[in-house]
Amino acid sequence: MQFDCDANATYAPPPEISELFQASLKLLSNPSAMHRAGQLAKATIEEARQKILASVGARFDDHVIFTSGATEANNSLVGVLTSKHQGVVTYSTEHPCLVETFTRLNRNHGNSVTFLKPCSSGEVVVEDILAAVHERTKLVSCMAANNETGALAPLSTIVRRMREIAPHVLVHSDASQLFGKGALSFRDLDLDLMTISAHKIGGLQGVGALVVKKGVYLDPLIVGGSQEMKLRGGTENVPGIYIFGKIAERVAATLDERCARMKSARDAFEESVVERLPSVKINCSGLPRLPNTSSITIEGVRGDDLVVALDLQKILISTGAACTSGKREPSHVLLSMGFPLSRALSTIRVSVRDDLSVSDAQYVARKLCECVERMRQVVPVENLGGLTEGEVGVGGISNAQGV
Numbered sequence: 185m186q187f188d189c190d191a192n193a194t195y196a197p198p199p200e201i202s203e204l205f206q207a208s209l210k211l212l213s214n215p216s217a218m219h220r221a222g223q224l225a226k227a228t229i230e231e232a233r234q235k236i237l238a239s240v241g242a243r244f245d246d247h248v249i250f251t252s253g254a255t256e257a258n259n260s261l262v263g264v265l266t267s268k269h270q271g272v273v274t275y276s277t278e279h280p281c282l283v284e285t286f287t288r289l290n291r292n293h294g295n296s297v298t299f300l301k302p303c304s305s306g307e308v309v310v311e312d313i314l315a316a317v318h319e320r321t322k323l324v325s326c327m328a329a330n331n332e333t334g335a336l337a338p339l340s341t342i343v344r345r346m347r348e349i350a351p352h353v354l355v356h357s358d359a360s361q362l363f364g365k366g367a368l369s370f371r372d373l374d375l376d377l378m379t380i381s382a383h384k385i386g387g388l389q390g391v392g393a394l395v396v397k398k399g400v401y402l403d404p405l406i407v408g409g410s411q412e413m414k415l416r417g418g419t420e421n422v423p424g425i426y427i428f429g430k431i432a433e434r435v436a437a438t439l440d441e442r443c444a445r446m447k448s449a450r451d452a453f454e455e456s457v458v459e460r461l462p463s464v465k466i467n468c469s470g471l472p473r474l475p476n477t478s479s480i481t482i483e484g485v486r487g488d489d490l491v492v493a494l495d496l497q498k499i500l501i502s503t504g505a506a507c508t509s510g511k512r513e514p515s516h517v518l519l520s521m522g523f524p525l526s527r528a529l530s531t532i533r534v535s536v537r538d539d540l541s542v543s544d545a546q547y548v549a550r551k552l553c554e555c556v557e558r559m560r561q562v563v564p565v566e567n568l569g570g571l572t573e574g575e576v577g578v579g580g581i582s583n584a585q586g587v
């Protein structure tokens with residue numbers, strides 16, 4: 185039996201996925217075609233759009249632009265900037281797909297992008313955002329929940345205060361991690377733009393959406409077709425969109441019970457770990473957090489060694505920042521929070537699904553503690569595996585694949 189505690193990377197689909205998948209194969213016609221099969225595919229997309237709007241608390245006349253995932257949705261944000269004099273305020277703890285989108289804007293297009301850092305506790309301070317906004321600011325972007333620490337941003341306060349001081353500024357949130365793991369209402373939050381991803385809620389990989397409030401204009405990122413109201417060219421991923429709509433509807437209808445189950449498992453896991461290893465630090469535990477996420481710093485072990493050790497026990501966890509080409513990279517999120525390199529490298533992320541029972545969570549904790557105790561006997565605390573503080577760049581995310 186395998187214990188998947190890496191749900192923030194991809195939330196494994198529910199059992200009914202095979203049925204949905206089978207049904208979706210009957211929809212493989214081009215939605216732009218005039219014949220009936222094409223029109224059926226088109227109608228399927230429109231039905232999924234309505235389901236997504238309802239599941240995220242948007243209005244029926246808001247827009248859902250289907251994309252190839254949250255990465256593309258976040259890249260599409262460049263389309264709201266109509267001149268290079270316009271500015272953006274965001275956080276260096278955002279997902280790399282957003283950080284790099286805006287870094288490129290800064291570098292190649294001359295837009296002024298301000299990357300704020302949260303407090304060392306991981307807290308996003310609303311006053312910092314307000315202070316960074318100036319008369320040329322066009323967009324503020326703040327993720328709803330951090331994928332590594334689970335920390336929630338005070339989104340409703342951010343939007344309310346922005347409306348008071350700078351009503352012309354658009355507010356976007358990457359809600360890829362909050363969707364399906366906490367209450368989310370696009371309209372109650374009064375957001376202008378929001379990013380979501382299908383595989384973070386149990387849908388297929390390669391599908392996502394940018395939700396856009398009625399009246400907000402943006403230039404398409406991908407042109408060359410009239411799909412998605414000319415806002416995203418290219419033949420739609422009909423099966424992926426169909427399944428996204430169905431899963432979103434299911435996730436919204438069962439949100440409270442699923443969140444309660446995730447929280448019970450996550451809390452049981454944390455309690456068991458802390459009981460046996462009292463020196464561990466649960467990051468962002470003082471903040472409102474996703475119910476399923478645990479970011480734990482365990483001094484004396486390397487996070488990536490622990491990931492491998494637990495993998496051998498059929499327990500899937502992550503360090504938060506995946507390594508590419510075998511190169512170990514510390515988490516840009518933790519470094520932005522001011523973690524020293526050694527602490528960042530000794531941090532793991534455990535993100536549970538709602539089908540992990542409390543006793544399974546306690547089993548995972550026991551196995552983790554056993555691995556830590558074994559590893560502490562053989563690996564010196566200060567061993568950073570060849571990386572030194574000086575080797576880590578300020579952003580530190582060039583090779584990171586935040587998931």
Ligand code: PLP
Pocket residue numbers: 192193252253254255256279281327330331358360361381382383390391392586587
């Ligand atoms: N934004 C956040 C907060 C994420 O956690 C992820 C996951 O990797 C992404 C964006 C990218 O999502 P996708 O894989 O759909 O492109």
